[in-house]
Amino acid sequence: MGVGIKVEHLNAWFGNTQALHDISMDVPANHATAVIGPSGCGKSTYVRCLNRMHETIPEARATGKVRMGEVDVYNGTPAVQIRRRIGMVFQKPNPFPTMSIYDNVAAGLKLNGYRDRRRLDETVERSLKLSALWEEVKDTLRKKSGASLSGGQQQRLCIARALAVEPEVLLMDEPCSALDPISTGKIEELIFQLKEKFTIVIVTHNMQQASRVAEFTGFFLLGKLIEFDKTEKIFTTPSDKRTEDYITGRFG
Amino acid sequence: MARTRFQQGLDELRARLLRMGGLAEQAVDRACQAYIDRDLTRCQMVLENESHINLAEREIDEMAFDLLAMQQPMAVDLRFILAVTKINSDLERVGDQAVNIAERVMDMVELDKAELPVDIARMAAAVSAMVRRALESFIEGKAELAQAVLEMDNVVDRMRDEAFITLVKTMNERPAVTRQALDALLIARNLERVADHATNIAEDVIFWVRGADVRHNVAPEPPLPQTSVGEPH
Numbered sequence: 155m156g157v158g159i160k161v162e163h164l165n166a167w168f169g170n171t172q173a174l175h176d177i178s179m180d181v182p183a184n185h186a187t188a189v190i191g192p193s194g195c196g197k198s199t200y201v202r203c204l205n206r207m208h209e210t211i212p213e214a215r216a217t218g219k220v221r222m223g224e225v226d227v228y229n230g231t232p233a234v235q236i237r238r239r240i241g242m243v244f245q246k247p248n249p250f251p252t253m254s255i256y257d258n259v260a261a262g263l264k265l266n267g268y269r270d271r272r273r274l275d276e277t278v279e280r281s282l283k284l285s286a287l288w289e290e291v292k293d294t295l296r297k298k299s300g301a302s303l304s305g306g307q308q309q310r311l312c313i314a315r316a317l318a319v320e321p322e323v324l325l326m327d328e329p330c331s332a333l334d335p336i337s338t339g340k341i342e343e344l345i346f347q348l349k350e351k352f353t354i355v356i357v358t359h360n361m362q363q364a365s366r367v368a369e370f371t372g373f374f375l376l377g378k379l380i381e382f383d384k385t386e387k388i389f390t391t392p393s394d395k396r397t398e399d400y401i402t403g404r405f406g
Numbered sequence: 407m408a409r410t411r412f413q414q415g416l417d418e419l420r421a422r423l424l425r426m427g428g429l430a431e432q433a434v435d436r437a438c439q440a441y442i443d444r445d446l447t448r449c450q451m452v453l454e455n456e457s458h459i460n461l462a463e464r465e466i467d468e469m470a471f472d473l474l475a476m477q478q479p480m481a482v483d484l485r486f487i488l489a490v491t492k493i494n495s496d497l498e499r500v501g502d503q504a505v506n507i508a509e510r511v512m513d514m515v516e517l518d519k520a521e522l523p524v525d526i527a528r529m530a531a532a533v534s535a536m537v538r539r540a541l542e543s544f545i546e547g548k549a550e551l552a553q554a555v556l557e558m559d560n561v562v563d564r565m566r567d568e569a570f571i572t573l574v575k576t577m578n579e580r581p582a583v584t585r586q587a588l589d590a591l592l593i594a595r596n597l598e599r600v601a602d603h604a605t606n607i608a609e610d611v612i613f614w615v616r617g618a619d620v621r622h623n624v625a626p627e628p629p630l631p632q633t634s635v636g637e638p639h
Contacts, residue, residue: 362478389480391617401480403409 156353157223157322158183159204164218166199166208173199175377177218181323181370186345186354188368188385190361192400195374197357201325204355205240206233222323238266241316241352245328247308249300249315255282255291258300258311262319277318284351285314286344306337313344317352324348326356330363342367361401365389373397412477416486419469423490423497426462427541429455430497433504434537434600438530440511441593444519452508459501466494482614489614493544496603496610500537503596503603510589510596520583522590523572526597529565532558533597536604543608549615555608556620562601569594 159181166174174196181187181204189197202208203216206227220227227236249258257264259278268274278295282288287310291298300311309329316324326345330338345354345367358364364371365385372382373392381388381397392398399405433452440448470491473479479487536558543551573591577584612620 361480365480390484392481398481402483403412403480 155322155351156184156349158353159323159355160219160221161200161204162219164200164203164216164220166196166203166216167214168211169213173377174203174216177379179372179379179382181353181355183223183353184349184351185370186349186356186368187370187372188364189355189357189372189374190359190364190401191374192405193359196377197374198327199377200374201327201355201357204323205237205242205325207237207242209233238319239321240323240325241319241321242325243309243312243316243327243329245331247305247312247332249303249308249311251299251301253300254296255298255300255303255311256295259314259318262315266319278314281314281318282311284317284348285310286340286347287311287314304337306333306340309333309337309341310344313341313348317348321352323353323355326354328357328359331359338363361389373400375400409477412473412479412483415469415473415477416483419466419473419487419490422462422466422469423494424541424545426459426466426494426497427537427544429459429462430500430504431534431537431541433459433501434507434530435534437504437507437511438527438534438597440508441514441530442527444511444515446512446515449508449512449515452504456501456505459498463494463498467491470494482617485614485617489610492610493607496606500600500603503600506596507593510593514586514589517586517589518583520580520586522583522587523576524569524590524594525565526569526590526593529562529569529594529597532562532565533601533604536562536601537607540604540607540611543611547611547615549612552608552611552615556605559601559605562598566594566598 161180162178164174164177165172177200179200189200191197199208204220204222204227208214208216216228218228222236222239225231225236225239250261253261256278259281260274263274263277279288279292282291287307290307291303300308303311309332313324313329330341333341342363345356348354356364356368368385370382371385371388373380373388373394373396375396381392381394383393387393388397389401392401433455436448437452439445440452470487473487536555539551539558540555543549543555570591573587573594576587580587609621612618
């Protein structure tokens with residue numbers, strides 16, 4: 155099951171440039187939460203602070219509190235452990251090109267020392283079923299490489315890879331921006347189903363996508379959280395003029 | 407400004423709805439004046455103009471449908487287009503009520519003129535004012551103007567109730583003018599329906615401007631307790 159994330163007074167910097175200003179935005183468990191805003195508004199930085207990916211960039215740092223369920227993300231827990239519990243899917247599908255489909259999905263488990271063949275087989279099948287790719291690849295699991303799949307299939311493969319290590323949270327940073335409408339539709343349907351088992355945070359430039367898949371939406375602007383509310387409220391009657399101007403296309 | 411084409415589309419939609427509003431308002435005024443003057447020519451004009459209103463309704467709906475499909479409007483723009491489609495439908499029905507009134511007048515003109523204890527002209531003036539103000543609230547985008555229209559509806563309802571009581575009494579006491587009294591009663595009911603459509607239009611303007619659904623006096627949903635933002639609004 156997914157867990158909720160509590161974010162309090164989160165600030166983030168790249169060197170001397172402050173990218174996030176005092177963000178307090180909670181992510182409810184087992185729901186999809188969308189993060190929207192113009193380029194450079196800090197939405198990806200916010201998401202990368204949740205699994206401590208932000209600190210992997212030289213001279214980047216963050217302050218504030220992030221709690222994932224009972225775990226304090228920034229105080230005492232090794233980053234690797236945090237990232238095992240928070241899967242991430244990126245804008246561009248990034249399967250390991252030389253590995254088979256099977257090995258792509260099993261990679262995370264093998265890295266964590268799992269060698270039991272039967273357990274690996276079960277996990278690979280379950281993960282591919284969860285990512286709605288199983289039927290399309292079950293006969294070529296070991297024959298085909300991850301890179302031989304279509305863009306949409308590759309992204310679902312990356313989702314399967316993230317799910318294989320049984321995370322509680324799935325972060326998706328523009329997961330459909332490189333995909334055609336049919337593949338996008340499949341990923342969106344997947345997000346809808348996955349939130350029963352996982353907590354999902356999706357960064358997107360596509361506001362229709364946010365309104366289709368997420369129950370909650372946060373609007374970021376210039377590193378600040380301007381508004382966070384139920385998605386239908388944000389897209390029909392936002393409280394803040396800046397939110398309204400952005401989603402109606404009057405700036406951004 | 408971003409999305410120039412979309413903005414042009416919204417402006418065009420607004421202009422078309424206002425033209426439609428003008429036609430509907432004119433139809434009611436003509437029908438009421440026809441009652442006062444027993445004027446068949448005006449009745450005929452109302453009947454002939456109905457097709458223009460119906461055509462305008464279809465064109466506005468089509469344009470709104472295109473904007474929804476092609477531009478994926480959000481927030482205030484989405485509310486505006488939804489409000490336009492609903493106002494459009496109400497205006498078309500205002501046109502229908504004007505036709506009903508004109509048909510009653512045409513029936514009355516064929517009968518002997520009868521003095522009836524009902525002030526249709528006063529009721530018509532109140533209803534016309536409601537339609538006009540509802541359309542003004544749309545032009546100005548002002549919820550306060552629309553709110554004033556809602557408050558006028560009760561006055562027209564009372565006029566309709568009074569007309570009903572006095573005209574039924576007339577029918578009982580003076581059976582010779584029953585048909586004329588029945589026509590007047592139906593006209594009072596038509597006017598009251600026009601007032602209801604004006605009220606609907608005003609409610610749609612409030613929805614567009616404030617995002618608040620004020621229909622049927624239902625209280626808005628309370629805000630979410632768990633939401634938090636980094637900066638006060």
